[in-house]
Amino acid sequence: MAHKILIVDDAKTIRQQVNFTLTKGGFEVIEAEDGVDGIAKLKNNKDIKAIISDINMPNMGGLEMVAQINTSSDLPHPPILMLTTEGAAEMIAEAKKAGASGWITKPFKPEVLIEAVKKLVGA
Secondary structure (H helix, E strand, O other): OOOEEEEEOOOHHHHHHHHHHHHHOOOEEEEEOOHHHHHHHHHHOOOEEEEEEOOOOOOOOHHHHHHHHHHOOOOOOOOEEEEEOOOOHHHHHHHHHHOOOEEEEOOOOHHHHHHHHHHHHOO
């Protein structure tokens, strides 16, 4: 059975690229377009093994979503990989403080993403 991965990004093209890459890598993928949608999908799919999230999104950004997931007793706490154009050390530190497990900057290399996700889920 394939590990289920949640992609949270407001850019449809990025979601499609990540979905394609992960599906090809043997993962099952669920997509969400912002943090609010991501939390809703997580509530409805308790078997999600990892989340890949952008930071800058409308409605609820990635850092706020990470913090809500990691402080909620009602949600599972899968590892969260930030996939974003942000590369500032302060932003990376803030994401780790919120509970992010890793960081990849866009544009991403498919093999780097696959390896990072495999490491997150222990595959």
